[in-house]
Amino acid sequence: MDTIEKVFEVIKSSSEPINAGKITEQLGIDRKEVDKAMKKLKDEGRIESPKRCYWAAK
8 A cells, every 4th residue: 555545544544634743643654755645635635624734534
């Protein structure tokens, strides 16, 4: 599973919107990689930001 799918799984499995810092902690990968994956997911329309800096699956 690539980084994008790992990040999406964490976001999808979270019971509430989650920020990039928490995703980084859970996956143990570099923050820059998480940010890149989240940008791609956002561009694809798979995640949304219900409040500033927090993300949820659509």
